[in-house]
Each structure stands twice: as C-alpha cells, then as structure tokens.
Amino acid sequence: MRYQPLPSDLYIRNRAKLTSMMKHGSMAIVNSNDEMPRSGDQNFPFKQNSDMFYLTGLDQEKCILTICPSHPVESLREVIFTVKTNDLMVTWNGYKYTLDEARQLSGVRTIKWLDEFDMTLKDQMSRVQTVYLNQNEYIKYFTDVPSRDTRFAGKMKTDYPVHSYERLAPLITSMRLVKEPEEIMQMQKACDLTNDGFRRILDFVKPGIMEYEVEAAFTHEFSRKGAGHAYQPIVASGRNACVLHYVSNDKPCMDGDLLLLDVGAEYGNYCADMSRTIPVNGKFTPRQRQVYEAVLRLMNAGMSMLKPGVTNEKWHAEVCRLMEKELLGLGLITRAEVESQDAASPAFFRYYMHGTGHFLGLDVHDVGSRQDVFKKGMVLTCEPGIYIPEEGIGIRLENDVMVDDIPVNLMAHIPVDPDEIEELMGRR
Ligand code: GLY
Ligand code: MN
Ligand code: MN
Numbered sequence: 001m002r003y004q005p006l007p008s009d010l011y012i013r014n015r016a017k018l019t020s021m022m023k024h025g026s027m028a029i030v031n032s033n034d035e036m037p038r039s040g041d042q043n044f045p046f047k048q049n050s051d052m053f054y055l056t057g058l059d060q061e062k063c064i065l066t067i068c069p070s071h072p073v074e075s076l077r078e079v080i081f082t083v084k085t086n087d088l089m090v091t092w093n094g095y096k097y098t099l100d101e102a103r104q105l106s107g108v109r110t111i112k113w114l115d116e117f118d119m120t121l122k123d124q125m126s127r128v129q130t131v132y133l134n135q136n137e138y139i140k141y142f143t144d145v146p147s148r149d150t151r152f153a154g155k156m157k158t159d160y161p162v163h164s165y166e167r168l169a170p171l172i173t174s175m176r177l178v179k180e181p182e183e184i185m186q187m188q189k190a191c192d193l194t195n196d197g198f199r200r201i202l203d204f205v206k207p208g209i210m211e212y213e214v215e216a217a218f219t220h221e222f223s224r225k226g227a228g229h230a231y232q233p234i235v236a237s238g239r240n241a242c243v244l245h246y247v248s249n250d251k252p253c254m255d256g257d258l259l260l261l262d263v264g265a266e267y268g269n270y271c272a273d274m275s276r277t278i279p280v281n282g283k284f285t286p287r288q289r290q291v292y293e294a295v296l297r298l299m300n301a302g303m304s305m306l307k308p309g310v311t312n313e314k315w316h317a318e319v320c321r322l323m324e325k326e327l328l329g330l331g332l333i334t335r336a337e338v339e340s341q342d343a344a345s346p347a348f349f350r351y352y353m354h355g356t357g358h359f360l361g362l363d364v365h366d367v368g369s370r371q372d373v374f375k376k377g378m379v380l381t382c383e384p385g386i387y388i389p390e391e392g393i394g395i396r397l398e399n400d401v402m403v404d405d406i407p408v409n410l411m412a413h414i415p416v417d418p419d420e421i422e423e424l425m426g427r428r
Pocket of ligand 2: 262263273274275383398
C-alpha cells in the first residue's frame with residue numbers, strides 16, 4: 001500500500017451508522033469492484049468500490065462485506081470474505097490480504113475466505129426478510145458492461161427470489177456526503193500534494209514546452225509521494241482550454257497563450273480537484289488579466305456562499321447572476337441580449353456552460369444531488385470559468401471547500417493571486 005491507511009475506528013463508526021439506518025430484520029451486502037481487463041494478460045489499475053472502501057478500508061478486489069445486525073450469532077453480524085492466496089498467485093502477483101490484515105484494516109472481527117461465502121450467506125439470509133444491495137446511482141454513470149454490483153444483484157434475486165430488496169445507495173449517500181474528520185485529513189493531504197505539483201510546474205512552464213511534459217511533472221510529484229491522479233488531468237494551452245474535457249494534452253504551449261490546468265491528486269482513495277490558469281510566458285496580457293480577475297472574483301464569491309442550508313441549484317443560480325454582470329463588464333455580452341434572453345439558454349451560456357461545482361470525496365464527482373441541502377462537513381469544488389474561443393482564452397479556477405458557517409478553503413495555500421503567479425514564474 002502506498003498510502004498511510006486510516007485507523008479502523010473510522011470504518012467501525014461508518015458501519016455502526018449504516019446499521020442504525022437499516023430496517024429491522026435486514027442485511028446489507030457490499031462488493032469490491034471488478035478488476036478490469038486491459039489486454040491479454042493485463043488489467044487496468046485497480047480502483048476500489050468507494051462504498052466498500054468507506055465501510056471497510058479494504059483496497060483489494062474480490063472482497064465482500066455482509067452486515068446482518070439481527071443475526072443471533074454475534075460473530076456472523078459483520079463478516080468480510082476475502083480471496084485466499086495460493087502458490088500460483090504468490091508467484092505471479094504476490095500475497096493478498098491475510099485474515100489478520102483484513103481484520104486490522106477494517107475492524108471487522110470475522111474474516112473468512114471466499115469459499116465460505118455461499119454457506120454463510122445462506123445462513124444469514126435465513127434470518128432476514130430484506131436485503132440492501134448496492135448500485136452506483138450517480139446520474140451520469142452509464143456503462144455497457146454490467147458491474148459486479150449489477151451481476152450480484154441479479155444472482156441474489158435468482159437464488160433468493162422471495163426476499164425483498166432495497167437500495168443501499170440512499171443510506172450510504174447520506175453518510176458519505178458529510179465527511180468525518182479523518183476523511184478531511186486525507187482530502188487535505190490530496191490538496192497538499194496538488195499544491196506541491198502546482199508549485200513545481202510554475203518553475204518549469206515556458207514557451208515551447210509540451211502539455212504532456214507539464215502533466216508528467218504532476219505525475220512524478222504525486223507518484224513519488226505515494227499518490228496518483230484523481231482523474232485524467234487537463235493540461236490545455238490557448239484555445240484548447242475552451243474544450244472542457246480536453247485530455248489529449250499533446251500540444252506545445254505557445255508564447256502569449258494561457259495554460260489551463262485541471263489536475264488533482266488522489267491520496268488514500270480521497271480526491272483533490274484543482275484548476276489554475278497561468279500565462280505560458282509568465283506574464284498575463286492586460287486582457288488575460290482582466291478576464292482572470294473576473295473569474296477570481298467569481299470563485300471568491302462562490303466559495304463564500306458554501307454555507308449550511310444552501311443547495312447546489314441555488315448556489316449555481318446565484319453565481320450565474322454574478323457571471324452575467326462580469327460578462328457585461330468584459331464586453332462579451334450586451335444588456336440588450338440579457339433583456340431579450342430566453343431563460344432556457346441565457347446569454348452567459350456562450351461563455352460559461354458548466355456547473356459551478358460538485359461534491360467531492362472518495363469520488364471526484366462524489367455522491368449527492370443538486371438538491372441536497374448543504375451541511376457542515378460536506379466538501380464541494382467551486383470552479384467558475386470563462387471560455388472565449390474567439391480570443392483563444394479559457395480560464396477556470398477551482399478550489400475545494402468544506403461547508404461551514406465560515407467555509408473552509410482546503411486549497412488556501414495554492415497560489416491563485418495573479419501577481420503571486422507572475423512572481424513565482426519569475427516575471428515580477
Ligand atoms: N476535474 C473534473 C472537474 O473539475 O469536474
Ligand atoms: Mn477539476
Ligand atoms: Mn471539479
């Protein structure tokens with residue numbers, strides 16, 4: 001394991017909270033993610049199922065957690081099943097968790113090998129009427145490949161057709177939305193590593209450098225500190241910054257252009273999500289600075305609104321209202337256009353066409369909806385941007401913020417002031 005795991009106390013608390021929300025006479029079953037094949041003998045890097053990690057801290061494939069609180073035998077109320085290492089596996093891939101390692105990491109006392117799963121499940125199922133099963137319910141999550149959760153739900157319904165089934169997602173979502181102090185600690189660490197990466201590239205960006213060289217500097221910085229990327233990084237110079245999901249990162253950075261960086265570290269499975277926009281030659285042109293300062297005002301205003309009681313929907317509407325004013329000030333839209341605009345496609349859409357932010361945590365676009373009311377301890381990104389393809393300008397600034405009466409900026413140490421950026425790039 002490359003990261004410092006959190007004490008099992010967090011996972012013990014998480015399971016206790018979930019148990020307190022489950023119906024009487026029910027059990028919950030959570031699976032690890034699949035290993036995803038890449039080619040004949042290769043897999044993509046393993047990414048643990050976020051709910052499995054949240055409830056156990058286990059970061060290995062082929063683990064199953066069962067929670068059956070009303071089982072008369074205490075040792076069968078919480079059970080983890082994990083794959084037993086054999087000689088062939090050791091030769092090719094090394095050891096998997098021992099029973100004791102799985103116990104230490106998760107705080108679950110009963111750990112069994114997977115070959116005992118079917119029998120134990122049968123026993124547990126005979127004690128309950130309702131089974132909570134997991135599905136990824138994020139509204140933009142689509143896949144042609146049936147996930148392990150989907151396949152498992154199908155098998156359960158075939159093998160145990162007269163039980164009733166419930167969605168686990170609403171319960172887990174309500175828990176994951178509000179971060180525990182240990183989770184904030186991991187997220188802060190991810191933000192700190194993102195800061196290290198950003199400061200490193202400020203020293204290094206200059207005209208002629210390739211976008212992928214900048215990406216490589218972040219990758220090296222994250223990797224040498226036991227972290228990785230939380231998502232595919234966007235390193236977009238000039239007009240490329242107006243392509244919102246630009247990830248080819250294969251163009252040279254040109255003198256006079258801006259460079260938009262949307263890069264975040266993932267540490268211990270927790271995500272940071274940062275955007276910064278810097279001048280390739282170290283000095284903003286007057287127009288670039290004018291637009292930059294507008295985006296910075298919007299980000300600061302947006303962050304200050306991340307307080308209990310607000311929803312993403314209302315927050316975004318408020319930032320859009322400020323955006324309209326800024327775009328008028330920049331001469332990008334006119335008063336007449338605003339007055340005659342259709343509410344479904346307002347004038348500012350031409351230059352600002354995405355949301356102001358999203359929940360962040362174990363997933364970069366974390367669980368939760370635009371209607372969830374903000375509570376203390378939730379973490380959101382705040383990421384306004386202005387994209388002007390006709391001027392070759394795309395600027396987005398993005399910080400990660402914990403909701404509180406005075407919102408807490410987890411990226412307060414990452415340079416964003418344009419004078420400071422120029423100074424760190426050696427041009428002031
Ligand atoms: N980096 C992904 C996002 O900002 O939403
Ligand atoms: Mn981002
Ligand atoms: Mn984001």
